[in-house]
Each structure stands twice: as structure tokens, then as C-alpha cells.
Amino acid sequence: MTNSKQIIEIKPWWLRLIILLSIGIPVLTGWPVNIATESIKEILPVTPEMANIFVWMVYACFIWLVVFLSAGEKKLLEYLAIAFMLGLTTSISGAIMRKVFPFIAGGLSGDEVSFKMVKLFIIIITVVPYSILVMNSFSARNLIENLTKMKGKFKTIGLHFALAFRVVQHVGEVIFNLLEIWSEEHPEKLFPRHRRGWSEEWYSGVNVFPWVWEAVSAWIFACIILAFEPIPAMVDEVEKINKVLSQNERKP
Amino acid sequence: MPERKKWTFATTGIVAALIALSAIATMVIRIPIPATTGYFNIGDVFVVLAGLWLGPLGGMLVGGIGPTIADAIGFPIFIPATMVTKGLEGLVVGMIAMGATGTSIKRRTVAAVAGGLIVVVGYFVFEAYIYPWFGKYIPTFAITDIGAAIIEIIPNAIQGVVGAVGGLALWKVMSGYNPKK
Numbered sequence: 319m320t321n322s323k324q325i326i327e328i329k330p331w332w333l334r335l336i337i338l339l340s341i342g343i344p345v346l347t348g349w350p351v352n353i354a355t356e357s358i359k360e361i362l363p364v365t366p367e368m369a370n371i372f373v374w375m376v377y378a379c380f381i382w383l384v385v386f387l388s389a390g391e392k393k394l395l396e397y398l399a400i401a402f403m404l405g406l407t408t409s410i411s412g413a414i415m416r417k418v419f420p421f422i423a424g425g426l427s428g429d430e431v432s433f434k435m436v437k438l439f440i441i442i443i444t445v446v447p448y449s450i451l452v453m454n455s456f457s458a459r460n461l462i463e464n465l466t467k468m469k470g471k472f473k474t475i476g477l478h479f480a481l482a483f484r485v486v487q488h489v490g491e492v493i494f495n496l497l498e499i500w501s502e503e504h505p506e507k508l509f510p511r512h513r514r515g516w517s518e519e520w521y522s523g524v525n526v527f528p529w530v531w532e533a534v535s536a537w538i539f540a541c542i543i544l545a546f547e548p549i550p551a552m553v554d555e556v557e558k559i560n561k562v563l564s565q566n567e568r569k570p
Numbered sequence: 571m572p573e574r575k576k577w578t579f580a581t582t583g584i585v586a587a588l589i590a591l592s593a594i595a596t597m598v599i600r601i602p603i604p605a606t607t608g609y610f611n612i613g614d615v616f617v618v619l620a621g622l623w624l625g626p627l628g629g630m631l632v633g634g635i636g637p638t639i640a641d642a643i644g645f646p647i648f649i650p651a652t653m654v655t656k657g658l659e660g661l662v663v664g665m666i667a668m669g670a671t672g673t674s675i676k677r678r679t680v681a682a683v684a685g686g687l688i689v690v691v692g693y694f695v696f697e698a699y700i701y702p703w704f705g706k707y708i709p710t711f712a713i714t715d716i717g718a719a720i721i722e723i724i725p726n727a728i729q730g731v732v733g734a735v736g737g738l739a740l741w742k743v744m745s746g747y748n749p750k751k
Binding site: 345346348404407408411412415416419421422423424425426430431434435438441442445446449477478481482483484485486489490493538541542545546549552553556557560 | 579580582583584585586587589590591594597598599600601602603604605606607609610642643644646710717718721724725740744
């Protein structure tokens with residue numbers, strides 16, 4: 319299944335966009351999740367909260383199936399790794415901060431907060447694979463090729479849009495891959511238990527703070543360097559295309 | 571920088587990279603606030619950086635698009651509030667910083683602080699007044715009230731300070747970057 323690319327092969331591109339947007343309707347509007355929740359409540363002896371979580375889980379499985387069929391097993395696992403990382407960091411940091419600053423719960427009961435957090439976690443592990451699939455279902459190169467057939471101002475605006483899309487695709491790809499690379503090559507930058515002196519030195523409990531600072535700085539600078547590195551080449555390429563197209567337009 | 575100049579492909583490249591970075595920064599560190607169903611994040615760092623570096627239009631585009639993409643992943647109800655508040659944050663930071671000369675930091679600090687204030691005031695207005703009003707007609711928006719909005723002032727203020735300090739620090743590092751070199 320690793321080479322299957324059903325969604326990206328759907329043509330024309332606007333049909334592909336409509337299909338992808340239709341798949342993502344529950345994420346953006348909540349419909350038909352609310353209707354399905356009401357139906358399940360009537361059929362099964364469960365609370366409204368459990369019915370809602372059940373519906374979101376079924377939807378998550380549907381999205382994962384779409385990603386599996388469109389991008390293959392390897393990509394699905396990559397997207398899920400990113401999704402679970404984001405979901406877990408959100409849940410864990412939220413739980414810690416609610417212990418430190420209980421007022422952020424706004425007087426909600428423990429059960430109400432738990433329901434909100436579980437639902438949020440499921441939404442994140444659903445929406446992240448879907449969003450990456452949508453982003454990778456369109457090719458900046460094809461967009462540029464189509465733009466070469468256009469004329470005048472629309473062509474230039476289109477080239478700006480194509481460049482922006484290509485840069486965003488690039489940043490998303492390299493930064494999420496960084497996580498996989500660092501987990502193998504520089505685990506000390508990702509996991510506190512790999513930091514220097516951990517569990518051996520008397521100060522091991524305190525040295526987590528310098529580690530947090532170093533890890534965050536390393537992440538920020540690595541992300542910025544990787545994000546900006548190929549921009550000069552990309553800009554140069556688009557400028558050349560624009561120049562050639564403008565010269566061709568001027569020719570009688 | 572920033573001064574009024576022609577919008578080039580290089581500007582588009584930088585704006586797109588900052589949009590992606592602000593979306594990722596908003597997503598990676600998220601602390602949910604159950605009272606309002608919102609969350610604390612550090613995406614403002616890149617919105618402030620965009621305003622300081624690229625001016626009002628670049629700041630507005632990065633602020634209005636990047637964090638909004640992140641909201642679509644898990645918190646879609648906040649899309650209108652984020653698009654307006656963060657877009658305004660980038661625009662105002664850029665407008666104030668536009669008059670700064672050379673590498674002067676004073677005016678840029680004022681711009682970054684103004685950006686932080688817009689985050690606090692903008693979300694408060696949306697959560698205390700606009701969303702409850704929307705909620706009368708569209709029940710999905712009835713998730714906050716004035717009490718919840720007051721609770722979120724402190725996390726939003728911390729977010730504003732982190733955004734201002736981080737944005738200024740990154741501007742010092744990044745302002746010399748030129749994709750044409």
C-alpha cells in the first residue's frame with residue numbers, strides 16, 4: 319500500500335478539493351457529529367458525553383482509513399506519530415497547568431474538564447493526519463505548470479501563491495521530520511531522561527531547567543534555519559519562471 | 571527595516587515561512603484553558619517578529635493566517651477571534667515599528683508591547699461580548715461569558731509578554747536575513 323496515491327490522482331484539482339473538504343466537514347462545523355450523538359444516545363444506554371466521544375472515535379477511524387488508502391501505511395504511521403505527539407503534549411501540559419493554576423478550570427467539575435480534554439485529544443489525533451493529507455494532496459509544481467498558461471496580473475499573483483504554498487509545504491515537512499531524526503540522533507534534545515548527569519549527579523533534579531532552555535532554543539533555531547534555508551533557491555526559480563513568462567508575453 | 575518597499579517574491583517566501591512557523595509554534599506548545607475552551611500558546615512570537623521585520627501587511631498576513639490554521643486543528647470555534655485579533659496584532663506591531671530607524675529597539679519594544687495588549691483586549695472582547703452575542707443565534711458560539719473571559723486575561727497577558735519578548739529577540743537575530751543574498 320505504500321505507493322498508493324488515490325487522492326492526489328483525482329483530477330481536476332477542484333474535484334479533489336471538494337472531496338477533501340467534504341471529508342473534513344465534521345471538523346470545521348461539528349455536523350453531522352451532533353446528529354449522530356443524539357441517535358446513539360437513543361440507541362445505547364450511555365451518557366451524552368460518552369456518545370459524543372464514541373462518534374468522534376468512529377470519525378477518527380474513518381479519517382485514518384482515508385489516509386491509509388490515499389497515502390499508505392508508512393505515511394499513516396508518520397502522521398499518527400505527529401498527531402499523538404501534539405495530542406499528548408497538549409493534554410499533559412494542560413493537566414500540569416491545571417494543578418498549578420486551578421482557576422483556569424473556571425469552576426468546571428473534574429468530570430467536565432476530563433470530558434473536554436478527552437474530546438480535544440481525539441479531535442487532535444483526527445485532524446492532524448487529515449490536515450497533512452490535505453496539504454500533501456496538492457502539488458506546487460503542478461500549480462506552477464498550470465499558471466504558465468495564464469497571462470497578465472493573475473499569472474504573477476498565482477506565482478506568489480504557488481511559492482507561498484511550496485514554502486508552507488516545505489516547512490511542514492522538514493519540521494515534523496526533525497522530530498523523527500532527532501529522536502534517533504539527538505535524543506538528549508527531545509527527552510529529559512537523556513540529559514547529561516541524569517540520575518547520576520546530586521543536582522539531577524535541578525538540571526532539568528537548563529535542559530528545558532537548551533532544548534527549546536535548539537528547537538527554535540533548528541526550525542528557523544530549516545524553514546528559511548531553501549527560500550533563496552525557491553525564490554530564484556520562481557523569479558526565473560516569471561521572467562521567461564513575461565518575455566514570452568511581450569513577443570508578438 | 572521595516573520600511574515601505576515593493577512586495578517581491580522574496581517577501582512572499584519569508585511571509586509563507588513565518589505563517590508556517592507561527593502555525594507550528596501555536597500547535598506544539600498548547601495549554602488548554604477549560605473555562606473558555608481556548609488555549610495558551612507561543613505562536614505570537616512569530617506574529618510579533620513578522621510585524622517588526624516585514625511591516626504592517628506582512629504582520630497582518632502572518633497573524634491572520636498562521637495561528638488561524640493552528641486553531642482549525644482542534645479549536646475551530648476560535649477561528650474568527652484569532653483571525654481578527656492576531657491579524658490586528660501583526661498589523662499594529664508593523665505600523666508602530668515602521669517608523670523606527672536602523673536597529674533602534676525603543677520604538678520596536680513599544681510596538682511589541684502594543685501587540686501583546688491587543689491579544690489581551692482582543693480575546694477579552696470576543697469572549698465577553700461577541701461570542702455570547704453570536705451564541706444567541708448560533709449555539710456553537712455560546713461557549714464563553716464575561717466570567718470566563720476574565721479568567722483568560724492572565725494566560726493571555728503571559729502569552730502577550732512571551733510573544734513580545736520572543737519576537738524582539740528573534741527580530742534581533744533575523745533582521746539581517748536577505749533571501750536574495
